[in-house]
Amino acid sequence: MSKITAGVTTSHVPAIGAALDLGKDKEPYWEAVFKGYEFSKKWIANEKPDVVFLVYNDHASAFSQEIIPTFAIGCAEEYAPADEGFGPRPVPVVKGHPEMASHIAQSVIQDDFDLTIVNKMDVDHGLTVPLSLMFGQPDQWPCKVIPLAVNVVQYPPPSGRRCYMLGKAIRKAIESYDDDLNVQVWGTGGMSHQLQGPRAGLINQEFDNDFLDRIVNDPDELSKMPHLDYVKKAGSEGIELVMWLIMRGALNDDVEQIHRFYHVPASNTAVGHLILNNR
């Protein structure tokens, strides 16, 4: 049987990818960001997950306005890095795990969560920046990835509660998969940021630190926070944080926090990162 051994959360700011790709990661501005992931790179080199179930949002890359799925699970063999307007990121193609992904889709849909199944899509910075932060710049990503794309572009995104409960269904699905695989669940996006209008640049450190506390110790209550609170307090794009609740729902009620990092700024955004041991 497969086992979820750990959860990881991280912001997925596009400028972090650009900094790496353009070799700016040693500049003091970016060094301050990457420093928070030094521990994580060593940790994951030891952990050697077989599969990462990676929750992220597509930023109008794979999904235009033609189709807007609330939850979409990737069941493809592989996913190419998307061209977001400046050419694709120079990172390896992402290898999927179609068998496990299809098993999860079947299990979760039969558990009343109506996922959209995607057999072909490109993946944008939302998925590739977390891989870069955790694995650096290898020739091949060292694990398979199952993408779960969540709509946070057009209002309304799914509620925090729905995300948390979906996480629980995903856990049941992963843990009923026959092969003995070491699986991690990652929740990405956030933390507080607003990319639009006169209020752009909003950062709420108090909100973020409280969120980092509660996602570890009080996720059930945290999952009841309404959308409007995210938008008001954490900025219009801070709503991405609901995706962290999918990760958290897939873990034990009690987890051990083994790493926590918070830094402002990366471009317009507050960077938050957690590693939670689920053993």
Add this chain to the structure above:
Amino acid sequence: MSLDKPYDNIPGTVIFDADMSRKGFHLNQFCMSLMKADNRARFKADEKAYLNEWKMTDEQKQAVLDRDYNRMMALGGNIYFLAKIFSTDGLSFQYAAATMTGMSQEEYRDMMLAGGRKPDNESTGDQTDE
């Protein structure tokens, strides 16, 4: 019955809902087209001609030509779509965000380095500059 919009009074913030999505459909689909290098080249060669291939309003086209991101959003554009325009221009999210605030690039960068725009009131999220 019209859509319930509890988010209408958040200052300096446009929520991209179904109404905005309808309004901005062609503008946003034009943005998506810039994910192909050939289209970017054609757009750069003659922006007006390229925009005329899309069923956008004249106001939307003008806002694109002016790179007026607040205007584009008021006309139904969504930031993640509009990102394809400033990426085509070789500019960053931070550059584009700064243009929306009325601050200079330097002022905006310094504000972010100092911890970002502070939410001075929890209920409204009203901003202060420093």
